[in-house]
Amino acid sequence: MRIPRLALMAGALASVLFAGTAPAAAVSAPAYKPVLAKNPIYKTGELGLETCEEPKVLTGSAEEVKGYMDVVLDCLNTAWEPKIKKAGFAFSKPSFQVVTKVGAATGCGKYPWGALAVYCSINKKISLLVQPALVEEQADMLLLVTVAHEYGHHIQQLTGMLKAQTRYNGKNEAKVLDEMRRLELQAECLSGAFIGDVWHSLGRRQTEFDYIVKGGGSGGGLGALGI
Known part of the structure; x- marks a missing residue:
């Protein structure tokens, strides 16, 4: 699930406030299941699509956003299908x-307040809420990042x-929250x-790339772009 950057910033601020000034205790790294820590998808190499013609979204209407998702999801399917199969x-x-x-309705209950988009693992469906934040500032690429993020959850489901x-279970909140954060x-x-x-096929400007790498548009930055 992806939440607006304002909420992300608020969450980050809250974590700083609640952390206080006490020194962190030394702890050993937690052990994770092999499917999480050593998943075969990690060794499938770079994606090889290189080209995706991103549609323009000017009005932010439901029909326009649907057309945008049709094209971008087709690119995502083309990019990730061979990697998923290569991983077995x-x-x-x-x-x-x-x-x-x-x-x-999403298939996993009702669409929650505060979410830009959600992924339901039961029916493998991405649900995206049409709202001004997705198109109000084209340079921050929020719509593209949001769709690709939810597709990331689909990859997690397939693998x-x-x-x-x-x-x-009522007693393992810390572990559950840690895994949710990592996912x-x-x-x-x-x-x-x-x-x-x-990236080089999107027709975006270098300033837009710099903007998202610095975290200005996504709330957390996209330093993993790897260009």
């Missing part, structure tokens, strides 16, 4: 829907990583790998 997993395309209000996530960061990394692969 079955590939399937995600479905998607564009919704216009919070509370719409068994989402299924391996620890379930909350979200990984989805952002997978998003960056795709954007970096097709």
Whole structure:
């Protein structure tokens, strides 16, 4: 799931405030399941698509955003399908829907407040909420980054990583939150790998690249672009 950058900034600030000034205790690195730490997808090499003609989104209407997602998801499918198969997993395309209000059905409950987009692992569907933040500042590439991020969760589903996530049992909150954080960061990394692969075909300016690498548009930066 991807949340607006304002919420990300608020969350980061809260973590600083609650951290206080006490020194961190030395802890050993936690052990993770092999499907998470040593997944075959990690050794499949660079993506080889290189070209994706990103459509223009000018009005931000549901129909326009749907057309945009059609094209970008086709690029993502083309880029990731050979890597998923090379890693030994079955590939399937995600479905998607564009919704216009919070509370719409997603397959995993109702669309939550505060989310730009969500991925449901039950029906392998990406749901994206049409809202001004997605198109109000074209230079921050928020729409492209958001779609690629949710596709990152689809990759996690196809490769068994989402299924391996620890379930909350009332006593393991710290572990569950740690894995959730890592899965979200990984989805952002997978998003960056795709954007970096097709960057030179997008027709974007160098200033736009500099903007997202510095974190101005995505809330967390895309240093993983790898160009």
